[in-house]
Amino acid sequence: VENAPAPLFDVDEYRPAAPRAGEGALSTHDSGLVQVERWFHRHSSSLEEKFGAALRQSIDEVLDGQRTGRFDVEELEKTEKTYLGTKVEIVVRSAFDLDRGASMDYSIADCEVDAKWTSGKNWTIPTEAVGHICLLMSADDHESSFRVGLLKITDDIMNRGANKDGKRTLSAEGRTAIRWLIPDGRLPENLLLTLSEGDRSAIFNAGGPYRATPGGGQKRINELLRRVQGRVVDRTTAITVATQLDGPKRVRDARKYLQPEGILVLGHQGNDPKVARALGLPVPTKGSWLSVRVSRVSPGSGRPAATINGELYAVALPGEPVEPAPS
């Protein structure tokens, strides 16, 4: 592919918006910017997945749920919110094997490119970035969404008022000029954010008032798996709820606590994926799990069912009596 004579992407494919009156030297026509955009598209056919994973990873590392039990960026301290931008810069550099620029964060397709993250709706641009391209990134973890775009920074696309560090925000016109690499990306879900406040507080208080209460991590994990059924529970969620390194072990140990309540905890090994599929549920991959309450059913029930230890089980319906799960 690298030696192919014809370019993989034709510049015309990017259809830059026609210049509108008053926009002057339209930044979206910048040839460097087109090169950078082309580089990203050539680099990966799954840009959305790759950026989504990098932003998810960055947010999760700064939340540090394993030590802090936090799952919401709103809980971050100011220094951590600032640092999140640096972490995103580092994780994206590593994910795309980007070189350092001479004056900006990255060198991409021989262009100086600065990484700019925001947790809000606008980006703050330092004076040094004027004349260079910015890789603009933002995410809304509550909406499981993110955006990534490119913009050549010129004075005329920034608001006039600078903050005390001489940084300026993008003007409305500037934001319109952004060429989106990923205009509406799907951020890998933060499971704990999707739960009701009632479920969350029941889970986090299941082990007693203090996170470090002995046995508390196991009780919190048990409660998580009682309340979140039929959905894949990822490793970050497990270590955040356990608030300890061996969250995965707590999930495996939950099997014996939840078995009397009829709840199966399925992983990625042995027959578990087959059982999940037969029950009509998502299949956990390595480092993720799924819990589900089951009931014995007869062969003609018409419900998706899995044979376990010679008996047929289906996902228990609400109201069906609790019987022990197979082991």
Added chain:
Amino acid sequence: VENAPAPLFDVDEYRPAAPRAGEGALSTHDSGLVQVERWFHRHSSSLEEKFGAALRQSIDEVLDGQRTGRFDVEELEKTEKTYLGTKVEIVVRSAFDLDRGASMDYSIADCEVDAKWTSGKNWTIPTEAVGHICLLMSADDHESSFRVGLLKITDDIMNRGANKDGKRTLSAEGRTAIRWLIPDGRLPENLLLTLSEGDRSAIFNAGGPYRATPGGGQKRINELLRRVQGRVVDRTTAITVATQLDGPKRVRDARKYLQPEGILVLGHQGNDPKVARALGLPVPTKGSWLSVRVSRVSPGSGRPAATINGELYAVALPGEPVEPAPS
């Protein structure tokens, strides 16, 4: 132990310095401070090891050597240096299972305690901490040293000039009043910092000019193991030099590259610890390795030697001809 009728430590054991003229209400006599000090000593008999590991972990996480190749805190950006204080606060809270305070970072022995980190020689104290106890921590990674102490914050132990955030530094008198939990701790060594600039640049440039050059990680690891022999190479060093997640695999793969040069790479499994011991070398634990060039010797050599594949090997002396290592 919790129910023992007599306290494990007697307050008198702590021998607070006799008040000197001019010190006023000496902060070191604060009863809360004595309680906090006592709590730490009761909590762990290996305080130095525990704090040392927590500070090492904090520094290594912010360096993020696996992604960045960095090993020196001097290379951190300003936002990262600020964040390091937050990371230390989080890692120490987790290491000692500390509760959050109502107004300060921690609640220890019913006292509000604020975590304060400095990379320098003095600490910057916010106004809110006045009247409370600070857990003062600092480390010098180049000297493999760290200090941890306690101080009750009062107005009279701080310098007068406040910075723009209203924070003040400790006065010389204030620093003298610190009650050291660990006055001169040994920080787990940062191996890369101990190498000469020549060795470091040979290692980091072995793979070509770009960190992400294919095969570069393997070449850097090979060069590390050529130049650092007879010393334990820890996992952080391996992933920083490889600048990739599978640094440990690169170390294992180095065996076949270095075998023709007479270099053994020993790990913690199989016969490796036995061989290391017989050669008179440190024994690698899980997640660490040790490389050494060996030569065949005769039984009467008097040199510490290990029998491998029926032949006797000792650590090669400088100048001894290179012969392939046993596999």
